[in-house]
Amino acid sequence: MSSIEIIALALGALTIASALMVVLSMHPVRSVLYLILTFFLISANYVLLNAQFLAIVNIVVYAGAIMVLFLFVLMLLNLSKDNEPRASNIMKLAASLAAGALVIVLVAALKDAIYLPVVENVQGNSQGLVENLGQLLFTKYVLPFETSSVLFIAAMVGAVLLSKKEKQIID
Amino acid sequence: MDTGLLIEKIVLIVLLFAVSLGVAAYLTLLERKVAAWMQDRIGPDRAGKWGLLQPLADGGKLFFKEDFIPANADRFLFIIGPGLAMGFAMMTSAVIPWGPNIQAFGRDIALQVADVNIGILYIMALSSVAVYGIMIGGWASNNKYSLFSAIRASSQMISYELAMGIAIITVVLMSGSLSLREIVDAQHGFWNDGYFTWNFFKQPIGFIVFFVCTVAELNRAPFDMAECESELITGHHTEYGSMKMGFFLFAEYVHLFIGSAVISALYFGGYNFPFMDYFSGNTLAILGVLAFFVKTGFFIFVIMWIRWTLPRFRYDQLMGLGWKKLIPISIVNMVITAVAVAFASGWFSTDKKDQTEPASAKMEVVADKQKLTLNQSTIKH
Numbered sequence: 001m002s003s004i005e006i007i008a009l010a011l012g013a014l015t016i017a018s019a020l021m022v023v024l025s026m027h028p029v030r031s032v033l034y035l036i037l038t039f040f041l042i043s044a045n046y047v048l049l050n051a052q053f054l055a056i057v058n059i060v061v062y063a064g065a066i067m068v069l070f071l072f073v074l075m076l077l078n079l080s081k082d083n084e085p086r087a088s089n090i091m092k093l094a095a096s097l098a099a100g101a102l103v104i105v106l107v108a109a110l111k112d113a114i115y116l117p118v119v120e121n122v123q124g125n126s127q128g129l130v131e132n133l134g135q136l137l138f139t140k141y142v143l144p145f146e147t148s149s150v151l152f153i154a155a156m157v158g159a160v161l162l163s164k165k166e167k168q169i170i171d
Numbered sequence: 172m173d174t175g176l177l178i179e180k181i182v183l184i185v186l187l188f189a190v191s192l193g194v195a196a197y198l199t200l201l202e203r204k205v206a207a208w209m210q211d212r213i214g215p216d217r218a219g220k221w222g223l224l225q226p227l228a229d230g231g232k233l234f235f236k237e238d239f240i241p242a243n244a245d246r247f248l249f250i251i252g253p254g255l256a257m258g259f260a261m262m263t264s265a266v267i268p269w270g271p272n273i274q275a276f277g278r279d280i281a282l283q284v285a286d287v288n289i290g291i292l293y294i295m296a297l298s299s300v301a302v303y304g305i306m307i308g309g310w311a312s313n314n315k316y317s318l319f320s321a322i323r324a325s326s327q328m329i330s331y332e333l334a335m336g337i338a339i340i341t342v343v344l345m346s347g348s349l350s351l352r353e354i355v356d357a358q359h360g361f362w363n364d365g366y367f368t369w370n371f372f373k374q375p376i377g378f379i380v381f382f383v384c385t386v387a388e389l390n391r392a393p394f395d396m397a398e399c400e401s402e403l404i405t406g407h408h409t410e411y412g413s414m415k416m417g418f419f420l421f422a423e424y425v426h427l428f429i430g431s432a433v434i435s436a437l438y439f440g441g442y443n444f445p446f447m448d449y450f451s452g453n454t455l456a457i458l459g460v461l462a463f464f465v466k467t468g469f470f471i472f473v474i475m476w477i478r479w480t481l482p483r484f485r486y487d488q489l490m491g492l493g494w495k496k497l498i499p500i501s502i503v504n505m506v507i508t509a510v511a512v513a514f515a516s517g518w519f520s521t522d523k524k525d526q527t528e529p530a531s532a533k534m535e536v537v538a539d540k541q542k543l544t545l546n547q548s549t550i551k552h
Contacts, residue, residue, distance in 0.1 A: 029310065033248075036303070056292040064299030065332070068306070068325045075310045075318060130289055130349055 008048055015041040028077075032070050039063040053130040175278060183284055187264050195424035196226040202424075202475055209479040233417040241313060241410050248311035253411065253418035256304025260425040263297045266290035267432050268352045270442045270460035273453055282460065283352060290351035291339055294433055295332070298388050302328040304422065305390075305397060309407035320406025323486065324397035327387060330490060331394075334497035335384035341377040341501075341508045342370055342437050355441035360448060371438040374508070378438045380501045385430045387493070390423065392478040396486055427471060435466035 018041060021034040039062045046055035087095075137145050200215065200222060207214025215222035240249055270282040287293060302325050309321030343349055346357035358368045371378050387394040398406040408419045435441060442459030450458055484492070513519065 029248075033307070052287060052289050053292070056289050056296050059296040060292060060299060064296055065329060068299070068302060068329060071303075071306055071310075072322060072325050075306070075321060 004048070008045075011041060011044055011048065015045060028074050029071070032067065032074055035070075036063050036067045039067065050129075053133055179278065179280055180284060183280075183282070184265075187269075187284065188261060191261060191264055191425050191428060192421070194428045195421050196230065198424040198427060198471065199229065199420070200225050201471070202478075205472065205475045206479050209476070230417065233414045236413040238413045238415070243313045244410065245311040245313070248307050249410075250415075252304055252308025252311055252407075253415045253422070254304075255307060256301070256422040257418045257425070259297055259301040259304060260422040260429065263294055263301075263426075263429045264432075266293050266351055267429070267436060268355050268441060269463060271456045273456045275453075281352075282456070286350060286352050288348070288350045291343065291349050291354065291437075294351075295336060295339065298335075298430075299328060299332050301388075301426065304419070305407045308411070308419065312407070312410035314410050316403045316409050317407050320397045320399075320403050320409075323399075323403075324390065324407065327390075327394065327396060327489065327493075330493035331384045331387040331497070334380055334493060334501045335388065337498070337501040337505050338377045338381040338384065339437070341374050341505050342381075344505075344508050344512050345370060345373055351436060351441075355436055355443065358440040358443050360443055361440070361445035368443070369438065369440040374438070374504070376500065376504045377508075380497050380504070381438065382434060383492075383497060385434060386474055386477065387489075389426050389430050389474070391427065391474055393481040393483050394489060395483060396489060399483060427474060428467065431467045431470035431474065432463070434470050435463060439466050441466075 015038060018034050018037045022031050022038060025031050025034060039058060043055040043058045043063075046052070046058060203225075204214045204222070206212075215225045218224040218228045240246060265284040266287060268281075268283040268286070273280045273282060305324045306321045309317040309324070312318075342354060346354045348354060348357070354370075358370055360368055362368065366372070390397050397403075398408070403409070408416045411419065442463040444458065444462040447455060447459070
């Protein structure tokens, strides 16, 4: 086993372990912190696949912005054992069924995945670098890229509209 | 793996850590001296000549104080909070190019730990995760003032990061690269083709936005809402004592040092200085590093100057400035820059020959860049 394979295996194990801790830890703030750690480890996996841009954007967007907001809300809510809503058995059953269905879909999707060695890339070492990514985004995938940006603007406008409406009611 | 490269990088990393910590320690003294100067006092002068041993005395005092953890604090998070603050502060220095390459021991040594081609995004990422130290420390203290501070710090960071990112995009548009080394090299010298080469002269509005956002991200006055003494009794480190509190304070000064270095690298040419083409080799490298540190020192002084001159913002004013002023200004600036860059690249030309496909447009930019570097190497000023 080459050294890069050992690193990849260790990283994968760490990622899965910290992702498991997100659901297993009892305290919500601890859960979010494990989720942040998971995002950092996923970024490390990206670096190993030579996708530096994706790795750093993952940290900027998820660990840097979205998770800060998550943590922000959870700190304000001040959740603890005493005021935690009790989940009934039916709720627990429904949650396990939903999660189980998701697992089946994921396994089915990954069943046909092709296993490539970690080191070898089809387009050489520069595959995931930002120049090539930009070229692809603005030539081959320009339509999906621009469409998703319209989607984001719609979501933003919607959020602004909702908050404005609420304010008028208060007034 | 090249062993020489490994040793070189390890030496560079250790050196950077030592320099960052040493500079941060002496910035505490400088801050008190600057404050004293602005307020017509003498400042600390008992420990050593001009108070030069004061940082050692302060550090020693912090180490010998009682290390106290509040009863209802989350012990683990309380301990790692200051460590995270310090760790993220130290990590940022990895992508900053401190000078031109040095020839030593028969090797061409780059004065940069990692020349990644996404250097500027790395700095953005670290400046946004740096707030975790404050958030975790503030929450784990189990104190309402600390919690307020944590929440203020995080919302302030998110608000100012947007404007900062857009200001950075204009710099990236000007230099056509995300690598800090290439951004600095694009500002070679001081004067070229009848205009200044430094980004400050090309992007004055972008610089102002970036500078304000940097001061805000550093949690320095007038943006120090997170540790606002009069309302929050120093906020996130209210419950901290001994060297844990010292870590928070030190991390702030490391951030100040690195933040000033980033400003001078992005907008003031980094290690470039006027008439640099008259020097070469190691002389150029040493002068370049000196020039970089002089610029960094200047910005550290300016940020301290602002701290001791301006009063603190009210919180709604702070949010209003970030969202309603800086973001629109930087977006307009970015659009204008993008149009200007596209115009300069000939994308709006009516001549059929100049109309380029997106794929070949990149080639043209590359060709332009080569021409630019050719010009820079031939024209001496």
